[in-house]
Structures are given as structure tokens and as C-alpha cells.
Amino acid sequence: MGIESKLTAKGQTTVPIEVREYLGLGPGDHVRYVLIGDRVELVPRNRPVSSIFGLLADFGVQGTSIEDYKEAVADAVADREAQRAGKPGKDAA
Template identity: 40%
Template sequence: MPESTITSKGLTTLARRVRECLSLQPGDRLRYFIDGGTVRFAVVRPVGHLFGTLQFDGPPVTLDEMGGAIAETAGGRIRR
């Protein structure tokens, strides 16, 4: 299990194995979640990182059609 040491300034280095597993690069940001004695972290990615992850090959739809589909899927819980 990878581990690291904290310096006198409170800094630490993530083990290479951890950085590689998460595809971390210099300058990447991490967000920490503290729960009792456990700390978890997640990589903070800019929203632009999601560009191109969803594909739609169908015909274009209007905003009204999208709203109707969302309302239908939500079982009428969304009011337009």
C-alpha cells in the first residue's frame, strides 16, 4: 500500500502509483473530503474536460422537446 511522509511545512508527495492510477499531472487540483478519521480526495477537473463525452447521433431537438422529455422521464415531477 503506498504511503508518504508529511514535511515540517505540511506538504506531502503522492506516490507515483497513485498519480498514475488517477492520471494526475503537475498543476492538477484535488478536493478533500473529511469524514471522522478518514480523508478521501477527488481530482477536480474543469467542466471543459467533459467535452465530447456524450454523443448524440439523432436529429436536432428543440428546447421545448428536451423539456418535455425531461418532464416525462421525471414522471411529471418537473413543472414547466
């Protein structure tokens, strides 16, 4: 099911009531647009950081340090940027 909204000449749109209710959005709340491939996700910015506590627990690897995760993310970002530039990434053979 899709919910549509019209874009004005100024690039503005009204977030439909169904979406506002689903995301718990109200007047003055902020949203973030996250670009993912050829689509966009609308992410509410009105929730406290504690609401995501434990969200990624199932993806953790026993014995892996924060530094290991930071290095893995940095490597992935570098590889993605290298691919965009048409160069082989760090893991290329």
C-alpha cells in the same frame, strides 16, 4: 494495500507515482480533500464535469423532480447539523 507518503514540517507531501497514475494527475492539476467520518478521500479536480454524466442514474427515483432532490438534501443536511448540535432533527419523533 496502502501507499504511504511522508509529511514535511510545512505540511506538504508528495503524491506517490502510483496514486498520480491511478488518478491521472499531472503537474498543475488540483485535488480536493473530502472529509468522510474518520478518513479522507483525495479527489482529482482535473476531469471535465461531463466525465460524471449518468454516474447517479441508478439511484434516481422515477417521477422525482430536481426540487424534490434539493429538498431531501437540505433536510438531510439540517438533520446532520441538528445532530451535531445535540438537537432532534426534522424526522425525529
